[in-house]
Amino acid sequence: MKGKKRIFNRRKYCRFCADSSIVIDYKNPKPLKSFLTERGKIIPRRISGTCARHQRMLTREIKRARTIALLPYVGRPDS
Numbered sequence: 001m002k003g004k005k006r007i008f009n010r011r012k013y014c015r016f017c018a019d020s021s022i023v024i025d026y027k028n029p030k031p032l033k034s035f036l037t038e039r040g041k042i043i044p045r046r047i048s049g050t051c052a053r054h055q056r057m058l059t060r061e062i063k064r065a066r067t068i069a070l071l072p073y074v075g076r077p078d079s
Helices: 030-034 050-067
Strands: none
Touching: 030 050
C-alpha cells in the first residue's frame, strides 16, 4: 500500500434540507438556474447533492418555469 494515496470526497448534502428558509418556487427563477447546466439540462441529484424529495420538487418547478418562459429549454449556442 506504499505509494497509494487515499482520495477523500466531501459528502454532498441537500441544501434545502439544511436550510429550510430556501423555498423552491417557479416564480423565482434565479435559484433554479444554479441547478441547470449551460446547455439548459437539469443537473442530476448525484451531482448536485439534493435529496430525492427536493430533486422531484426542483424538477417540477423548473419545468413549470420553462413552460411560462422564465427559464430556457436550451442554453445559448456557442457561436
